[in-house]
Amino acid sequence: MTAIGAPAATRFPRLPAVAALVVIALLAGVLGGVVARASVAPRPPASAAGLKVLRTVGTDPFNRAQTATDRTEIPRGGDLVAGSVRRLADTPDVPSVLSAAKDAAGNVCLVDAVELGRQFTASCVTPAVFARQGIALQWSTSGWSAGQPFVDEGYLPRFFTVVWGPDGVVRLGDHVVGEG
């Protein structure tokens, strides 16, 4: 009877089966890894949409040594660690400086400072949140319009949105009342 076609199950070759299982395992593992990484990949917050790129600064400016330029706008008072402040960018048209800083607990902060750091605004997030989606900071001020820069007593409120994304890019949106 063995001369007649044997049942399929007994003819299934073992070596190709093992090889197929290995290939399936590798493909599934790689696919699982890629999908998982994509699901936790850093991405700028939704509020960054529509903002213009101000500067690419990387995600870890704290790795470099602090310079004299970094120190010019260190926020005065408060619990932001002076030695952690790193200048990221200047805001166009207005004499304010965007910096990265850490608070006393080690959280990451995005700071906008004027008047040599005597006046500042900062938004802070945990390092994990920063790595995943960055930091967003919004504020309003007055006195400086694109048409009349550095007029300290202007009547044109100016609104800023800055996002320092996990891609290392600082994005800026600003709008001056009365300027369209």
Next chain:
Amino acid sequence: MGGAGGGGGTAAAADVRLDLRIRDLQRRVYGPDPRDEDVAALAAALADLPAPEPAAQPGPVPGAEPAPAASVPTAASVPTPARIATGFVRRARTVPRRFVVLAAVVAVLAGAVGAGAGIASAAPPTGPTQLRGPRVAAVQVRADPAVLGTPPTAPRPTALIGQGLVASSFRRLAAYPAAGVTLWAAKDRAGDVCLVATDTYYRTSCADAATFAATGLALRWSGGPGYLPATTLAYAALWREGRLVAGPSAP
């Protein structure tokens, strides 16, 4: 059988029928009480199987003339969709169900391991997992995030609100007279939750709902424009877990 062209579909059906008949006969022949008629029928059915198709690049046959270098393929050697489908079905049927189950289990396990490795390789940096508020609380109030879902009521901020924030979303959380500000819950244009400190102007920290629920929102500021620089003080506010705390910011 299985000719190329328009007869491909009929030939494929015939192939499948023959395959099914052979399998049925195999079950009987290899069953507990095989009958001679079934053995004979199986032999006959196997004899009806089509001859093996010539390989695409057959090796040299001893004693035969060598094939021309660029031989024209015959109709029988050209794979048609029907022929490919038939071959696939026939091969798929030879895969034991146990192997399919085992392959599925292996795929799931390997996928899980790969996902774990992928997440582990993208692990967040170490550091604090909670935001820091003021060391001394000058303001400490309940601040339910659900307030953002309630109908708008007075009061409204006196500061002009920029395009990045939704002016109608502002809900008052607390006044902080010593700092000259009022603290608000609000939403930005992207739908994120925001903590806003307003006087004539405002400063804001925003995060998406999931981040807000996990870590809260932390804001720091000094006296804004209009303050004399010499009198600047620093303040901090933390809105987390349904409570708002604000006070002087000190090292």
